[in-house]
Amino acid sequence: MNNDPRLELISSASLFYQQGWMVGTAGNLSARLNDGSFWITASGKSKGNLQENDFVRMNLEGEVLESPNPQNCPSAETSIHQAIYSLFSKANACYHVHSVEANLMTRYIEGDNLPLPPIEMVKGLGIWQENPLVTMPVFKNYLNVPQIAQEIIERFQNKLPDIPALLILEHGVTVWADSPEKAKNQIEIAEYLFRYILASHH
Ligand SMILES: CSC[C@@H](O)[C@@H](O)C(=O)COP(=O)(O)O
Numbered sequence: 740m741n742n743d744p745r746l747e748l749i750s751s752a753s754l755f756y757q758q759g760w761m762v763g764t765a766g767n768l769s770a771r772l773n774d775g776s777f778w779i780t781a782s783g784k785s786k787g788n789l790q791e792n793d794f795v796r797m798n799l800e801g802e803v804l805e806s807p808n809p810q811n812c813p814s815a816e817t818s819i820h821q822a823i824y825s826l827f828s829k830a831n832a833c834y835h836v837h838s839v840e841a842n843l844m845t846r847y848i849e850g851d852n853l854p855l856p857p858i859e860m861v862k863g864l865g866i867w868q869e870n871p872l873v874t875m876p877v878f879k880n881y882l883n884v885p886q887i888a889q890e891i892i893e894r895f896q897n898k899l900p901d902i903p904a905l906l907i908l909e910h911g912v913t914v915w916a917d918s919p920e921k922a923k924n925q926i927e928i929a930e931y932l933f934r935y936i937l938a939s940h941h
């Protein structure tokens with residue numbers, strides 16, 4: 740595969756793990772290849788020290804195309820990555836992490852949106868305005884993950900989000916970008932915004 744992104748996914752997962760955003764196997768990362776298939780972390784792997792065979796390559800229909808270790812199962816949240824890649828043709832990476840701060844956002848949500856502070860950092864989510872009024876879309880968490888994916892599809896087909904990020908209540912953030920490098924930056928920016936919101940209410 741000429742653009743195998745697994746080493747980059749491994750390095751970002753390790754970084755996020757060290758930040759405490761992927762502890763206890765939490766979170767999942769994926770990146771799309773030129774042929775439209777995507778590598779995604781296999782389910783239940785510790786994210787601090789992933790190996791190249793801790794992934795599964797899937798197509799947009801949710802079929803496993805390649806599994807370096809026959810015991811690997813796709814991430815339990817693959818349906819959310821499929822939804823993002825189907826909705827956004829330019830998305831080539833989709834990252835999801837669980838931070839304490841993301842889970843504490845519950846009390847600042849208005850309706851099904853999280854208002855973001857109008858600070859310089861939102862430029863990192865593609866918003867180039869002065870005093871931007873931007874919100875992050877929020878979704879309910881269901882045990883049945885495909886139901887979360889379905890609600891994402893229905894909502895975004897109706898209205899595109901302001902930013903390439905969404906928050907699942909009491910669960911964690913998901914971002915997408917045209918490259919793994921940008922997805923990594925966007926996770927860092929989303930987590931910075933959560934910390935800012937919490938600190939500004941102290
Ligand atoms: C503490 S793991 C929680 C999981 O159910 C899930 O939310 C998650 O992010 C990781 O699932 P995975 O199947 O390893 O990709």
Ligand SMILES: [Zn+2]
Nearest residue numbers: 766816835911
């Ligand atoms: Zn999760």
